[in-house]
Amino acid sequence: LPKSKDRPSARGPLKMRDIANLAGVSTATISRVLHNSTLVDADTAQRVRDVIRKNSYVPNATGTALKSGRSGIFGLIVPDITNPFFADFVKHFEREVVDHDQEMLLAITDHLPEEMQRSTRRMLMRGVEGIAILESEIETSSYETMLHNRVPIVTLNRLTIEPCVSDVAVHASSGMTAAVRHLQKFGHQRIGFLGGRPGQSISMEREKTFRAVMKKVKLPIDKASVVPAHFTIEGGYNAMNTLLEQPNRVTAVLCANDLSAIGAMNAMRYAGIVPGKDLSVIGLDDIDICTMIHPTLTTLRLSREHMVKLFLQALARLSQEPYQKGEQFMIELELIVRESTGPAPARSGVSKKK
Amino acid sequence: LPKSKDRPSARGPLKMRDIANLAGVSTATISRVLHNSTLVDADTAQRVRDVIRKNSYVPNATGTALKSGRSGIFGLIVPDITNPFFADFVKHFEREVVDHDQEMLLAITDHLPEEMQRSTRRMLMRGVEGIAILESEIETSSYETMLHNRVPIVTLNRLTIEPCVSDVAVHASSGMTAAVRHLQKFGHQRIGFLGGRPGQSISMEREKTFRAVMKKVKLPIDKASVVPAHFTIEGGYNAMNTLLEQPNRVTAVLCANDLSAIGAMNAMRYAGIVPGKDLSVIGLDDIDICTMIHPTLTTLRLSREHMVKLFLQALARLSQEPYQKGEQFMIELELIVRESTGPAPARSGVSKKK
DNA sequence: GTGAAAGCGCTAACAA
DNA sequence: TTGTTAGCGCTTTCAC
DSSP states (O other): OOOGGGSOOSSSSOOHHHHHHHHTSOHHHHHHHHTTOTTSOHHHHHHHHHHHHHTTOOOOHHHHHHHHSOOOEEEEEESOTTSHHHHHHHHHHHHHHHHTTOEEEEEEOTTOHHHHHHHHHHHHHTTOSOEEEOOSSOOHHHHHHHHHTTOOEEEESOOOOBTTEEEEEEEOHHHHHHHHHHHHHTTOOOEEEEOOOTTOHHHHHHHHHHHHHHHHTTOOOOGGGEEOOOSSHHHHHHHHHHHHTSSSOOSEEEESSHHHHHHHHHHHHHTTOOBTTTBEEEEEEOOGGGGTSSSOOEEEEOOHHHHHHHHHHHHHHHHSGGGTTOOEEEEEOEEEOOTTOOOOOSSSOOOSOO | OOOGGGSOOSSSSOOHHHHHHHHTSOHHHHHHHHTTOTTSOHHHHHHHHHHHHHTTOOOOHHHHHHHHSOOOEEEEEESOTTSHHHHHHHHHHHHHHHHTTOEEEEEEOTTOHHHHHHHHHHHHHTTOSOEEEOOSSOOHHHHHHHHHTTOOEEEESOOOOBTTEEEEEEEOHHHHHHHHHHHHHTTOOOEEEEOOOTTOHHHHHHHHHHHHHHHHTTOOOOGGGEEOOOSSHHHHHHHHHHHHTSSSOOSEEEESSHHHHHHHHHHHHHTTOOBTTTBEEEEEEOOGGGGTSSSOOEEEEOOHHHHHHHHHHHHHHHHSGGGTTOOEEEEEOEEEOOTTOOOOOSSSOOOSOO
């Protein structure tokens, strides 16, 4: 019986061997041509390229990965791709990674610890060269498995680094200061905050920063004007309804993210309050829809493009031997003024219905 | 010098060989344990499992893939993950695929033909076992490369099948009929349509269906009330502004998707027209935000969950030898009534400002 | 300038 | 019940 060397791939895609046979050269030559090696005769190279094109040959990355020990895959773990912030992050991450001839392996945890565990396992099985984790609560056993396997990791807002683990954190205070000063210039004195859920580290962090900023600019905080909220439209909607029940209502609110700001504006509409006029609103993230709603949303931009660059840079540095230590990176917010903020209304008691 | 068999993996994750050495068995036994083979002694199995756990060993899928010839990866190509419809599709696709111990390879084309080409190449390199393409315009050379490599493909709304290529199409006419009847019951007579961009097959299809439905229910169509629109918030916004310039304005509009419906409602607000009261609006897709805006959007639901199931089922069937032929699947729309539709206003000349 | 051959991590047929 | 071994597609040293 003929050796497998000679059979023209019974089924499935062509292999390098087949191309080699068709071009009358060895697989080594094919490989050289694919890598644009100069050590190959121009004519031979051309002939090989023709055969490749004619047969739509595509090299099998599995073989390459196994041989080289490098998968060329980077993992990305997000809690919820339905949130435009994460969707945009995923989009930029994919683009960046693909532009470097690598792949993205995406995992969506839906905030579930057991999904986090499955995700890390999947990533390790596929031999990812690094993992970006945009999930603030990382379940312990997953974390240990990753450390054990010494895969570079970059986390978001955990403010903790260790060997093989870097972190990118949002430094909110300068941005929030700008936001509050912007409101102050419009004459706002009573400013509320929507967000800050006990136990959720990012949102607690943002609430803490808000308190610090208000102290810095010497504005008092009414306890009842800081309302916990999920990072969703519904979360903001509910929180704003709670806020609206308060006497001596605020004239402006900062929200922990854009989605909750949008929800808050919906709640205001139902209550007959005009956002941007009766009550100013500021979001955080600057997702695309900020400019597509009415009124357009003033917000603190957290650039996904920049974040992605930081994450990938951090991963790259962890991969280089001398940097295995782990580093802390910071990213700033930028105030983007739009229509949802304006002069504070003359007196506090705005009627509920116009 | 000792054979590589004996060295305890200098660096990087442990391999099966290492675990075998630690447990004092051969790699074959490790493999058997990992696959829950019954042919292995209970004690040995336990010992192996302990070693695996203790060392956080994770098998390398690259090896498995190369050996078995099956990558366990399914490709998904979408034009724009920032569109909530696609984001939701990706989410369900990922979940479904991962639940079957497989992976999703995601590509985002941003509607660019050259990205489509790169994407298919990436997919073929990684040896995907099937590709779901949610991009209606498929660039020819990519398509041929895929066919050449005989990888199962399922497309959306192309209404064309061939060997190795199945299609899932949205059958809009019953849903649209329900939508128009719903408006008729509210007394609407002049109904417009936003969408239908020349050259974009999905949107042309939807416009055609709209015309057919209007004919069926014996309602006239004013040429000027069918306005082309991109499938985005901005597209709907612009289209609605065009529509509002018309004399003898419609009292209701169907939109080719939810995003354009949302944009249309924004445009109405700016013009002082109250959506759902002065002018009824119906979307298509039923993305999550439909219930999170004011007024909530009446829409024709296109279930992503169901679509994903169909796509994966179609891919699975193409993989089985006897089904290589390619099949046409259909998916229906379901009318979901919310607040954006209501009784037609008494007379047509609604004032532009209240 | 080109080819032969070994080996990456894993599986499965076969041997013991 | 367990081990030995060949080989999946590719790269690369070494020999020619």
